[in-house]
Amino acid sequence: MRIGLLLAESRGGIGQHVASLVPRYLAAGHEVVVCAPPGTTDHFDFGAATVVAQTVGLRGTDVVHAHGYRAGMAALRDRSHLRPLVVTWHNAVIATGARGLVMRLGQRLVARGADLTLGASSDLVELARRLGARQARLAPVAAPAMPAVRTPSAAVREELGIGDAPLVLSVGRLAPQKDYPSLLSVAAEVATTDPGVVFAVVGDGPLRDNLQARIDAESLPVRLLGHRKDVADLLSAADVFLLTSHWEARALVLQEALQAGVPVVATAVGGVPELVGDAAILAFPGDTRGLADGVRKILSGPETAAALRAEGLQLAAGWPDEDAVAKNLLDIYGGLVATTA
Template sequence: MTPVSSNAPHGQSSLRTVQVVGGGHAGSSAHVRSLAEGLVARGVRVTVCAPAEADHAYDFRGTGADHVPVPRSSDPAAVGRLRAACADADLVHAHGLHASFRAALALGGRTTPLVVTWHDRAHAEGARAHLLRLLERRVARTAAVVLGTSSALVDRARSTGARDARLGAMALPGRPRPAAPEDPDRPSAKLRAELGATDRPLLLAVGSLDRHRGYDVLLDAARRWSSLDPQPVTLVAGEGPLRAELQQRIRDEELPVRLLGVRDDVPDLLAAADLALLTSRWESRPLFAQEALHARVPLVATAVGGVPDLVGDAAALVPYGDPRALADTVTALLADPERRAQLTERGTRQASGWPTEDDAVAQVLSIYDELTQTLALL
């Protein structure tokens, strides 16, 4: 077992870690890439076990890490591949519930410390919800340390049996410099024209078209603000199983809402928006909320999960599932440029206090050192 504080050249570590990611959550994949880059720069040997498509999207190997393609599956072949990749690891760090469960299976019978990061809460209903609770309990009780991206997730880990649950330092990976109103690099009027918002307010939501995102409530609210003059344009960037259902409602009710599908220009869309909307039933540390505040775009969000702690007083918070409250808040903000400017300035201050990528790397290195030193003494 090689502790972090070993006598590696130039004081760097010779620790070998395996980072396990499922690839189904953009925030966790971006976080793993950021961690890998920071760890490699500090002399840590890093292997990222992730689906091939995740490596294509996030280029883990571009950080100097090794990549072992492991599909998002708990079948024996996938777990066997993961077990082989972890064979000589000093420590394994898994990200997300399902990746953590696979890592726990792969490490069965070994003393290799397992750290897990819960980036969000898994969403399911009925029998699947019961299964997810069982997985949470198994992972929480197996891990040496559980890092939660919000205090709500830390509390959840503790309630499911975690021996050691802590708040994780989570950065906004690859954070761009804040945009200013006079910034010449902001999207031109051409983009707003392409989006049908030349002389109309532009509202933007980003996220998969899943039930827990609350897009049914968003459509109910859009019906309320559709009578405004000028009429706002509401854009939803993302894809998912509810596309047909949502699109049918948009057509039937003639709502001023467009489903854009998956977009690779979300920063440009966000910079062009007048308001950012987050309508989810539950979020831990939503990437979109962070991007909105950092991009100086006023945010309206549901007061759920870790959102209030993340945004503080820098966003207009509404109850989940209340289309009237959402519509009234959006309407009031569109009519109040001073309030929007106030949220913009508060957002900039709030974002400046969030952890940096260096903070996140420093925290995990400290935990790795703690666990490997302890194991070396046994």
């Protein structure tokens, strides 16, 4: 097959997912054309795939797989030439006001225009069906295999200047979806009873200055580490992984934390509960007290931490890896091509 992969501007999980598919499709003997903005193609390595900047470059492919609503809308503008069309929904629309209204309208158009809608979590699949999708099914996105730890935990802690202090780690773009104001409130709450706990956040984004201003004003035990390439090392040094998001599908950072054996405290949103099962302590979004209590329970209870660690490792061992995800998608493409020829 000649496979077209279409994505909008991306610096995170969507681009990473597409970049993981390309070499596997090529190794299986298929041709691959990737259509993405220059910033995205500069950020990710799409290997030997043909790279184009406009959807016209996807014409003549046997199947087009768009990743995200914006990519789906771009495909619909050239719909007569780009079919069959598969669209994967990676995220929910959480914007409000006029922008949110426009985005939800786009969702509906993409749901009805695609030959097949794939959802990264079950709630997205159900939403697509409610919005009129012809076909919709679950298609989990695999987290890449964790790289080997290169720096011992003691050295990581020394570099952070925290010694033996408990470390609570979060990873993600400093953007509204991640609800880092709640994370700062959790840190403040934990500090009332456990003042030695350090919270560290990996990632950059538009909220950095606002978050740092609050950290400084309230003397919160939170470090904004910015972009890091040693997440595996940081996970190996962490005592707890904390996710405070308003919404997530199959959060790659949670998959990485569980693969690394780090006990997790997270918000019960989107696809998080079905992803983590009993391998995490969950609280409602914005429930500062509940999240803080979860952190305290792990830090003060070695048996709780050990049980969560073991449950997470067992769960992660059963997830489909990148090879399995790519093979599943190739089977899906083959079925669509056969039925729409």
